[in-house]
Amino acid sequence: MSSTKKNTLNPTKWVHLHADYLFNYTISRINNHDLAKDLVQDTFFAGLKAKENFKGLASERTWLISILKRKIIDHYRKINSVKGKAEVKMNFYSDGEREGEWIEERVPNSWGNEAEKIIENEELGNALDKCIDNLPEKYALVFKMKTMQHFETEEICKELEITASNLWVIIHRARTQLRKCMEDNWFKN
Amino acid sequence: MKLTCDEATTICDKTQYGEATLWEKIKLNFHLVLCKNCRLYSKQNKLITKCINGHEHNINEACNCLNEKEKHEIEKELETHS
Incomplete structure (x- = not known):
C-alpha cells in the first residue's frame, strides 16, 4: 500500500465513470428524473470549477458525492423558501381561542x-x-x-x-x- | 395530558412510522376517546399508509437511470465549460 499515491481527477471520464452512481444516489432521495439529472450535471460543473481544491485524499467519486450532497441540501433550501402559490392549506386554527382545533x-x-x-x-x-x-x-x-x-x-x-x-x-x-x-x-x- | 387536535394528529402521523413515544401514544389514545374528528383522521391515515405500501407507484416504475442521450448531453455541456 503506497500512502504517497494521491487520487487524481479526470473530468473527461466523469460522466462515463460516475454519472450512473451519482444519479442513483440522487433519484433514491429526490424521486424526480429531470431534477436528479440537473443536480448531477450541476455537481459535475461545480466539480470542474473547484477542481483546484481537490487534495487527492478522497477518491474522485467520494469527492463528487460530497459536492452532490451539498447540491441536494441547497435545492431543498431553495424550495423550502418558496412561499405562496403551492402552500398547503391550513387544517387547524393557528391562533385565537380555537388554536389547534380543526377548521x-x-x-x-x-x-x-x-x-x-x-x-x-x-x-x-x-x-x-x-x-x-x-x-x-x-x-x-x-x-x-x-x-x-x-x-x-x-x-x-x-x-x-x-x-x-x-x-x-x-x-x-x-x-x-x-x-x-x-x-x-x-x-x- | 390534554392535546389539541393539531398535536394529536401529529402524533398520529408519527405512529404511522412507529416513531411515537409511549407517553405520546397514551396522550393520543386519551384524545381519541374524546374526539370524533381525530378518530376519523386516525382511521383514514392508516388507510393511506396501507394504500401507499400496497401500491406500485408510477414514479418507481420508470427506469431509474440516465439514458445515453442524457449522458451525452451532460458530456457536451461539460466540454463547453472546461
Missing part, C-alpha cells in the same frame, strides 16, 4: 364502509399518486423520502439539515393535505 371545512368526513375493501384497487393507488404530486415540492420531497424510500428520520434530518420537529411538522402537513385530497377526489359520495 370546520377541513374536518374529516366519513369515507364510507367500503373504503377498507378497495385498498387494493389500482385506481385508488393512482389517485393517491396524483395527490402526492399535488403536494408542494418541499413537503413532497420529505414525505417521499420518509414514506416511500423508507429513510430513517435521523438520516433525512442530516441530509437536509433540518430538525426532527421540522420533519414531523412537514410530514403532518403532507398527510393532512393528502387526506383532504383523497376525500375530495376519491371518497366524495
Whole structure:
C-alpha cells in the first residue's frame, strides 16, 4: 500500500465513470428524473470549477458525492423558501381561542364502509399518486423520502439539515393535505 | 395530558412510522376517546399508509437511470465549460 499515491481527477471520464452512481444516489432521495439529472450535471460543473481544491485524499467519486450532497441540501433550501402559490392549506386554527382545533371545512368526513375493501384497487393507488404530486415540492420531497424510500428520520434530518420537529411538522402537513385530497377526489359520495 | 387536535394528529402521523413515544401514544389514545374528528383522521391515515405500501407507484416504475442521450448531453455541456 503506497500512502504517497494521491487520487487524481479526470473530468473527461466523469460522466462515463460516475454519472450512473451519482444519479442513483440522487433519484433514491429526490424521486424526480429531470431534477436528479440537473443536480448531477450541476455537481459535475461545480466539480470542474473547484477542481483546484481537490487534495487527492478522497477518491474522485467520494469527492463528487460530497459536492452532490451539498447540491441536494441547497435545492431543498431553495424550495423550502418558496412561499405562496403551492402552500398547503391550513387544517387547524393557528391562533385565537380555537388554536389547534380543526377548521370546520377541513374536518374529516366519513369515507364510507367500503373504503377498507378497495385498498387494493389500482385506481385508488393512482389517485393517491396524483395527490402526492399535488403536494408542494418541499413537503413532497420529505414525505417521499420518509414514506416511500423508507429513510430513517435521523438520516433525512442530516441530509437536509433540518430538525426532527421540522420533519414531523412537514410530514403532518403532507398527510393532512393528502387526506383532504383523497376525500375530495376519491371518497366524495 | 390534554392535546389539541393539531398535536394529536401529529402524533398520529408519527405512529404511522412507529416513531411515537409511549407517553405520546397514551396522550393520543386519551384524545381519541374524546374526539370524533381525530378518530376519523386516525382511521383514514392508516388507510393511506396501507394504500401507499400496497401500491406500485408510477414514479418507481420508470427506469431509474440516465439514458445515453442524457449522458451525452451532460458530456457536451461539460466540454463547453472546461
